[in-house]
Amino acid sequence: MIAANLRRWTPICAVLLLLNSAQAGGQDVQIADVGRPGEQEPITPIPLVPAGDPRKVSLGERLFKDPRLSHDGTRACMTCHDVSSNGADASERDRGVDGSLYQFNTSTVFNAALSFRLGWEGRFLSLEEHVEASLNNPVLMGTNIDEVLVKLKADDEYTGLFREAYGHAPDRGSLFNAFASYERSLLTPASRFDRWLQGDVRALSPEELNGYQLFKSLGCISCHQGVNVGGNLFERHGIFRPLASPTPEIVRVPSLRNVATTPPYFHDGSSPTLSDAVRKMGEAQLDRNLSDQQIEIIVDFLQSLTGTFHGAPVVAARP
Numbered sequence: 636m637i638a639a640n641l642r643r644w645t646p647i648c649a650v651l652l653l654l655n656s657a658q659a660g661g662q663d664v665q666i667a668d669v670g671r672p673g674e675q676e677p678i679t680p681i682p683l684v685p686a687g688d689p690r691k692v693s694l695g696e697r698l699f700k701d702p703r704l705s706h707d708g709t710r711a712c713m714t715c716h717d718v719s720s721n722g723a724d725a726s727e728r729d730r731g732v733d734g735s736l737y738q739f740n741t742s743t744v745f746n747a748a749l750s751f752r753l754g755w756e757g758r759f760l761s762l763e764e765h766v767e768a769s770l771n772n773p774v775l776m777g778t779n780i781d782e783v784l785v786k787l788k789a790d791d792e793y794t795g796l797f798r799e800a801y802g803h804a805p806d807r808g809s810l811f812n813a814f815a816s817y818e819r820s821l822l823t824p825a826s827r828f829d830r831w832l833q834g835d836v837r838a839l840s841p842e843e844l845n846g847y848q849l850f851k852s853l854g855c856i857s858c859h860q861g862v863n864v865g866g867n868l869f870e871r872h873g874i875f876r877p878l879a880s881p882t883p884e885i886v887r888v889p890s891l892r893n894v895a896t897t898p899p900y901f902h903d904g905s906s907p908t909l910s911d912a913v914r915k916m917g918e919a920q921l922d923r924n925l926s927d928q929q930i931e932i933i934v935d936f937l938q939s940l941t942g943t944f945h946g947a948p949v950v951a952a953r954p
């Protein structure tokens with residue numbers, strides 16, 4: 636299934652890449668021909684949070700923040716995915732229930748619902764499937780669904796909340812659905828870039844617009860595009876030069892939404908700053924040595940992708 640998708644996407648991306656690098660030939664930073672907001676752009680705004688059943692959403696939120704769900708009661712989803720900051724945390728890689736370092740940097744849960752697959756390797760097709768895997772993962776939550784259901788059924792408050800939201804006691808389906816309902820509400824609309832897309836010409840500075848133009852003309856856009864500025868393709872990393880740890884070779888292109896708030900970067904957390912990540916992307920994915928000025932305006936543009944959660948700007952996690 637995944638292999639089939641890789642075969643489908645990789646050539647498309649490679650063709651886009653060729654087209655884009657051909658167009659990019661000889662261009663430098665001064666270009667300001669970014670079109671007008673509202674015109675067809677390869678990035679679309681984050682939609683408003685879907686209404687959802689408030690009882691399911693708030694039950695999901697409670698589950699997400701409850702450490703009792705992990706096997707030893709020490710961690711909740713929220714321990715690694717802090718929704719009061721960036722939906723992730725500041726560490727390169729988190730420690731598992733067993734004390735070992737997890738293989739991957741923690742992805743943000745913000746806007747995850749808008750990506751076509753979940754996880755760095757894109758192995759999960761739905762939030763529900765991913766919740767099950769996170770709970771079952773011996774390193775992340777270290778539990779299993781039966782153990783979670785026993786705990787929930789023994790708790791009168793939870794049983795009552797499940798009855799209100801689903802009309803019956805907790806079971807696998809309602810458990811996954813409650814989590815997923817909450818996760819679907821974790822969208823961060825109203826970034827300055829989205830306001831520009833929606834027609835507010837003053838939402839972006841000239842530097843940010845130049846940065847966006849360069850992002851398009853260099854070909855970053857051939858992989859980072861769509862509503863999540865990523866999250867809709869599989870790609871090889873380190874195409875021209877090694878980027879990060881060589882495994883896995885192919886990852887789901889990460890979303891760049893709120894990227895200024897989510898250091899460190901890459902699947903192994905090996906890049907400490909956004910400018911470092913942009914420089915390495917130029918080398919590894921496009922075979923270009925970007926100038927400091929080019930990196931600076933691309934970073935300016937990427938900062939305009941920071942959205943809002945419950946009306947407040949998304950912020951970096953505390954180290």
Ligand code: HEC
Nearest residue numbers: 711712715729739740741742747753754755756769770775
């Ligand atoms: C120990 C830290 C940790 C805990 C606890 C944890 N996660 Fe994660 N989460 C991660 C890491 C690391 C990744 C990236 C994993 C991968 O790609 O294999 C991730 C990825 C995700 C993603 C995918 C984001 C994307 O864009 O693909 C979602 C959604 C998510 N977690 C939800 C949850 C939920 C729900 C729970 C609780 C049931 C949970 N996580 C518990 C560390 C954690």
Ligand code: HEC
Nearest residue numbers: 854855858870871872888889900901902912913916917920
């Ligand atoms: C050929 C596809 C491709 C192109 C072109 C590309 N990227 Fe990426 N980008 C990726 C992949 C794949 C990753 C994940 C790499 C990893 O973690 O191993 C990534 C990761 C990133 C990250 C880190 C995100 C995170 O959360 O860790 C940033 C920032 C980024 N790219 C910016 C850019 C910029 C800026 C450009 C243009 C100079 C660019 N990319 C060009 C595919 C691409």
